[in-house]
Amino acid sequence: MAQAQLSGIKTGLQADVLPPRRHPLAEFWRRYRRNRLAVVGLVIAILFVITGVGAPWIAPYSYTEQNLDAVELPPSLAHPLGTDDLGRDQFSRLVWAARTALIVAPSATVVGVTLGLVFGLMAGYFGGWVDRLIMRLSDVLFAFPGLLFALLIAATLQPRFEAWLLRFEVTKPWVRSGYAEFLVVITALSAVGWPGLARLVRGQILSLRREPFIEAAEALGIPAHRILFRHLLPNALPPVIVAISMGMGGAILAEASLSFLGIGIQPPTPSWGAMIINNFQYWRRPSAPWMLWAPGLVVAALVFAFNFIGDGLNEALNPRERR
Amino acid sequence: MARLLDVRNLETRFYTQDGVVHAVNGVSFHVDEGETLGIVGESGSGKSVTVLSIMRLIPSPPGKITNGEVIFEGRDLLKIDEEEMREVRGNRIAMIFQDPMTSLNPVLTIEQQITEALELHLGMNHQQARRRAIELLKMVGIPAAEQRIDNYPHQFSGGMRQRVMIAMGLACNPRLLIADEPTTALDVTIQAQIVELVKRLRDEIGMAIIWITHDLSLLAGLADRIIVMYAGQVVESAPTADIYRNPRHPYTIGLLQSIPRLDEKRRERLAPIEGLPPDLIDYPQGCPFAPRCRFAVERCFEEDPPLEKVGPEHEAACWVKPVGQEVLAAWRAAVLES
Secondary structure, rough: OOHHHHHHOOOOOOOOOOOOOOOOOHHHHHHHHHOOOHHHHHHOOOOOOOOHHHHHHOOOOOOOOOOOOOOOOOOOOOOOOOOOOOOEEEHHHHHHHHHHHHHHHHHHHHHHHHHHHHHHHHHHHHHHHHHHHHHHHHHHHOOOOOHHHHHHHHHHHHHHHHHHOOOOOOOOHHHHHHHHHHHHHHHHHHHHHHHHHHHHHHHHHHHOOOOHHHHHHHHOOHHHHHHHHHHHHHHHHHHHHHHHHHHHHHHHHHHHHHHOOOOOOOOOOOOOOHHHHHHHHHHHHOOOOOHHHHHHHHHHHHHHHHEEEEEHHHEEEEHHOOO | OOEEEEEEEEEEEEEEOOOOEEEEEEEEEEEOOOOOOEEEEEOOOOOOHHHHOOOOOOOOOOOOEEEEEEEEEEEEEOOOOOOHHHHHOOOOOEEEEOOOOOOOOOOOOOOHHHHHHHHHHOOOOOHHHHHHHHHHHHOOOOOOHHOOOOOOOOOOOHHHHHHHHHHHOOOOOOEEEEEEEOOOOOOOHHHHHHHHHHHHHHHHOEEEEEEEEHHHHHHHHHHHHEEEEEEEEEEEEEEEEHHHHHHOHHHHHHHOOOOOOOOOOOOOOOOOOOOOOOOOOOOOOOOOOOHHHOOOHHHHHOOOOOEEEEOOOOOOOOOOOOOOHHHHHHHHHHHHOO
């Protein structure tokens, strides 16, 4: 780089001396770091991932192990968060529930984002009847309250899907092991999640399409699919990345809400929402408040964390927020 | 010289909610091999829409080419399919745009943007394309091209970006380069550099150029021929010297009168053209320039004058066709009096 600067000066073109070049990732981290809460959020999110991945090694007990001699115990060294009404270790269930959330939330987000990206790109780039069809479909989905619609899908899909899986030898065990529940919840959450993202992407593409550099690319004879994926998509990504991060928090909350309402993830598979509803009766009994607080606080912390990350990403990626 | 491009009776309309915009109305002109054609006119005169129609880059809807032929290298570009047209764009005809600040993709490096066309049209592999791209950057005068090629557009100044745009345009050795007001967004000194650069490259490569501008003075040392556009029509067409020495259309005369001159004997005020160009939705009957014209007679408001020969290569669309320096002086006096 020093060489480039030298030759720039030599030719007398001082205005064109290279600005100090930082690696884009280093530059991104410099801006992201300025938001303290975003850094805190990132730490919480990393802890969440580590916990979910390492659940078998972190949890001191199995999440199904019952000890009816030790029910509703307060926190102690043996049971850091006490035990529930069946004598299961609360801490272990909390850790295992992180794995449930770690499977459901990112999968639902990835599926929802993929659908949203594809539909949004198509609507924005092709316009006309493609655009109208996709946007009316998203309007219909938007008309339902998100959680209610996810509930509806999960509740109606689950028995049919499981009955269908039971018809095949290969897929039969999936129902017993609870994979089917995961698939149902992921489907329900991504069905609710894509329209918002599709609209976001469509808006981005519509405004970018009229940019002179897209006209210039067309004047170079670049085919439509290359313009779409190589020239338009990367420019539309920053707000999408922010939406993905925020969507993760939303998906965790939605998964907990569904299991709180008894839809989706079924016991004994641990889920934070299910733990809350299971221990709900203790709300008024001051004897065991930890049974409610622990899962509630974890869900709240994660939702906040992903929103903070979203804010931090927004500031780091959005040129208008640059200081 | 061989005919490279022949545009005949081109007509482009935009179907908007407010009505049909008559953007280009029966434009005909030609460009020979290696020739530089200047197109002059004020904003909204249809210059850009004309060349975008040639490239078939009119956004559709709302735009539509409703009539005409664009014969390039013996083929009518308006009749070939999209696939063939893509082979022409960037390969046989290249285009550079007005604003170099927004005409480069901010998320791709210069290398990615130049090599894309080379790999696409000339089937080069990545190594060859990169070597050619560096060569091109050197040709357009980018210092330290080997390093700069991996930079992003925001690391270049406006003048340097326009050089990069030119390098992209020249990448596949086009036969025709269309420059749509390439210097409008640049400083005057940079403007001169870019014009010099294009002149040098034209002489080295031997391509033809269509140079669009609203600045008639810019074309003096650059264009072989000039066509003047007004309200989507060609109103005058002549070799460059004739346009300056012997303009025959009142609009051209008006344009020349509004250029400040250094060799003026007395300190004189500039004589602007009064009024505004016509509404292209409610296209006027008669000559579109008549309401602003100091020479207009009754016929001008009733019948649109056709392009008529007034010299060996000189055509003008005017019923009056005023002549000579006295006319210019009279115009000036009349304008300054009012």
